[in-house]
Amino acid sequence: MGTLQLLHVLVLIIHMLLVEAQNNGGGTTFTYPPFNATSNLSLGGDSEFNEDLVYGTSQVYLNIGNQASLTTSGTCASLLYSKPLQLLGNNNNSSSFSTFFTFSITGTNTAGFAFVLLPQNHTLGIPGGKLCLMPRALDPTSSKFFAVEFDTFKNPEFNDPSNNHVGVNVNSMNSSVTYNLCGQGVEDCSYLAFDYLSNIVQEFTSWVEYDGVTKTVAVFLTNGSTLQDISKPASAIIEVPVDLEGVMSEEMFVGFSGSTTDMNSEIKSIVSWSFSTSAGTHTQGMDTINPR
Ligand SMILES: [Ca+2]
Numbered sequence: 257m258g259t260l261q262l263l264h265v266l267v268l269i270i271h272m273l274l275v276e277a278q279n280n281g282g283g284t285t286f287t288y289p290p291f292n293a294t295s296n297l298s299l300g301g302d303s304e305f306n307e308d309l310v311y312g313t314s315q316v317y318l319n320i321g322n323q324a325s326l327t328t329s330g331t332c333a334s335l336l337y338s339k340p341l342q343l344l345g346n347n348n349n350s351s352s353f354s355t356f357f358t359f360s361i362t363g364t365n366t367a368g369f370a371f372v373l374l375p376q377n378h379t380l381g382i383p384g385g386k387l388c389l390m391p392r393a394l395d396p397t398s399s400k401f402f403a404v405e406f407d408t409f410k411n412p413e414f415n416d417p418s419n420n421h422v423g424v425n426v427n428s429m430n431s432s433v434t435y436n437l438c439g440q441g442v443e444d445c446s447y448l449a450f451d452y453l454s455n456i457v458q459e460f461t462s463w464v465e466y467d468g469v470t471k472t473v474a475v476f477l478t479n480g481s482t483l484q485d486i487s488k489p490a491s492a493i494i495e496v497p498v499d500l501e502g503v504m505s506e507e508m509f510v511g512f513s514g515s516t517t518d519m520n521s522e523i524k525s526i527v528s529w530s531f532s533t534s535a536g537t538h539t540q541g542m543d544t545i546n547p548r
Pocket of ligand 1: 407410414
């Protein structure tokens with residue numbers, strides 16, 4: 257074997273080892289339903305598994321709406337995938353990930369919920385407009401999170417555009433960017449949340465996609481359920497550059513955080529949820545450099 261061939265083989269071996277290391281670095285895929293206690297899910301606060309005996313489906317209720325669960329300060333609820341994810345790629349960049357979930361919101365507009373990525377396996381605290389993502393006073397824990405909020409209450413202090421909007425948040429309740437579901441300049445509507453008395457349960461499905469190479473988040477939203485074969489809309493409602501470097505730790509947790517305020521009940525049902533990430537982004541980058 258000539259020196260050139262030997263070099264070529266060595267390069268191939270190094271390439272394969274690198275790809276193997278990256279593939280071991282955090283590829284995770286999961287899909288629900290069924291939601292149940294044995295499915296690598298951890299529920300926190302005011303949340304519970306729910307079996308719909310009529311339709312034979314399972315779901316998770318965030319802020320379950322029992323009178324006993326309501327408090328004057330509001331409630332916190334969470335649904336997290338119980339296993340930590342490894343999302344740190346090369347040079348502390350975060351790996352790409354994508355998720356989609358079907359949800360419904362019924363009750364009084366009080367706060368909403370968020371899809372979240374956190375460095376710890378629980379949410380931190382304050383209910384209401386902070387969606388339980390910010391630490392309580394005197395808690396030394398710093399708040400690090402990435403969230404896509406489905407916000408049902410207009411908080412002027414966070415520059416919320418309306419009581420029905422979607423926002424992308426990084427370590428702050430002030431969104432980097434929002435999409436006002438009421439329409440531009442309209443502050444009050446009933447788009448996401450339906451009153452119990454209306455007897456309507458409107459389901460929505462959202463896709464959240466993070467590209468670790470371009471460091472861009474895209475959020476899609478449509479009416480309907482993944483259980484009824486709806487497909488992703490062609491256009492995102494939000495597409496924004498987001499650098500997750502200030503959020504990411506070696507281990508991250510992913511899921512949902514919901515909240516209420518006062519004695520108001522607002523049930524968020526997570527009907528289906530799929531999540532996937534891999535180190536494939538970086539592998540693709542190497543393939544681009546060496547397409548053979
Ligand atoms: Ca809000």
